[in-house]
Amino acid sequence: MGTMENLDHFFKSAFTVDNVIFGFDEGDLKVLLIKRGEEPYEGQWGLPGYFVNENEDLDYAANRVLKQLTGLQNVFLEQVATFGDVNRHPTGRVITVAYFSLIKINQYTIQPSSIANRAAWISIDNVEELAFDHAEILRACFNRLKLLVRTRPVGFELLPRKFTLTELQHLYEAILETDLDKRNFRKKILSMNLLIDLDETQEGVAHRPARLYKFDKEKYDELLAEGFSFELKESRRKMVEHMG
Amino acid sequence: MGTMENLDHFFKSAFTVDNVIFGFDEGDLKVLLIKRGEEPYEGQWGLPGYFVNENEDLDYAANRVLKQLTGLQNVFLEQVATFGDVNRHPTGRVITVAYFSLIKINQYTIQPSSIANRAAWISIDNVEELAFDHAEILRACFNRLKLLVRTRPVGFELLPRKFTLTELQHLYEAILETDLDKRNFRKKILSMNLLIDLDETQEGVAHRPARLYKFDKEKYDELLAEGFSFELKESRRKMVEHMG
C-alpha cells in the first residue's frame, strides 16, 4: 500500500465472491451450478456468487451466498484465489474472490429463492462450458481440494456423519482421480485412529453389510495440538526410472 | 455471479496488490519492507504495494509494484490470498490481493523512486509491528512459502545462480524453521538429480572450499512432464506415540 493521493480515482471497481460448492453422491464428486437467468451469459451454467456488500467482510459474503442457496451454515468454506483480469466481466471491472465449500449433499435443502430452481448438482466430469472465467475458477478449486484432501481430513465434510470405509475410499478416488488399493487404504486410514467404529452395519444391502464409522473430530484436534500431521501420499508409481 | 441490476451501487471499492518480497542473505530469510512516508500509518513499516489500475490485470499490477521497487522482472511471483475485511483500511473499502516473490537478493538494485530510500531488508525474525493488516499478510505468505518449498523447487529462486549445498541447506532451515541433518539432506537433494555440479569451488574461504552447484531447470521441467514430483518431507519426529 503506497501513497493515498487521488484515491477517488481508484474507487470504482466492484468485487464479488464466487463459490464452488462440492458434494459427493453416488460415488461421484459433484458441484452445485446455477443456470443463469439473465445477461450476461444468460442460459449458461455458472458458479453461485454475488457482489460483496459495502459493510461485509469477504468471508461473510461467501457464507451468505452459501446460506442463501443451500440453507447451510458453519460448513467448510475456504478462500482459494482471486480472479481479476481486466476483461473477465463484460459489464465493468469486477474482481472475484473464489471460495470453495464442502457440504454433505444429503443436508442440502433447496431454499426458496429466485436462483434455487435453476440450481443443479453436476458431476465434475460432466461440467461443460461455464459463464465468465468460471471454468478456470472451478479448476483452481478442484486442484485445491486435491491438495487439501491429502493433508487435512476434510474429506469427511463431504460424507454423511456415518459412512463405510468403502464410501470413504470412493470419495478419495473421485477427488484424487485415481484408484486406491482397498487393503492399503484401510490400513492407512485406520492406523491414524481418527475413526470411531460405531458398531453398526448397513441395512438392506444385497451383499455383506459394511460397518459404519464416524470421524473423531475431538481426537483429531487433540492430535493436531500434539504435532500430528494428517498425510495421504499421492501414489507415485514408477518413479524409480526417473530418479536414476 | 448473480443478477446484474443496480450495478452502480457496487462500483465504489478499490483494490490494491501487496507484495511480500523474500530474499536470503547471510543465512537469514529476509523480507523487503517500506517505511511509510505518509498517513495512514506514517512512519511504520509496511509491505510494498499499490492500487491496481483500471486497465491492468492483477498479476500485471503485482509485477509492476515489484519492478518499480527492485528493477526485477520475470522472477517468481505468485498470488497467495486476498484480504478484504471491512475495516482493514482507514480510508475506505480497500481489498488487497497479496502476492509473494522470491528474488536473488544480490540482483536487487535500488531503483530511483520515492519509496526506494525508505526500503529495507528485514530478517523475518525481526519484523515487528506493521501497518494495516500487513503482519497477517506476511504470515500467510510465509506459510505459503513453507508449504511451497517442500513441493516445488522454488528455493533456488532465492539463491545466487551458483551455490553450495550448505547454503541450500541453510536456506531450507531458515524457511522451515528447523534443523536438518547434513548427510541426509545432501543424499536426498542429490538423489533428485536436479543439481548440476559445476566442478568449481569457493575461493578465499578460511576452510575447505565447497563445491558449487546450479539448479538444472531443463531437467526439472523434463522430469515434471514425466510425472516426477519434488518432495521434501517435513521431519515429523516422535509421532509414533500418537499413532498407537
Place this chain on the structure above:
DNA sequence: TCAAAAGTGTTCTTATTACACCCATGG
C-alpha cells in the same frame, strides 16, 4: 446358489532416520 461388495495379512521394496570422523583451506 448366485451375485455383490465386505473384510482381512504377509512379504517385498523403498524411504527415512540416526550417527562420527577425516579433509582442505586460510590465517
Place this chain on the structure above:
DNA sequence: CCATGGGTGTAATAAGAACACTTTTGA
C-alpha cells in the same frame, strides 16, 4: 598447527506397494 566448515557411508527402522481369498447378505 589451529580453527572452520566441507565432505562422506552404513545399519536400523518405518512406510509403502503388491497381491487373493473367504464372508455375509438379499434376491
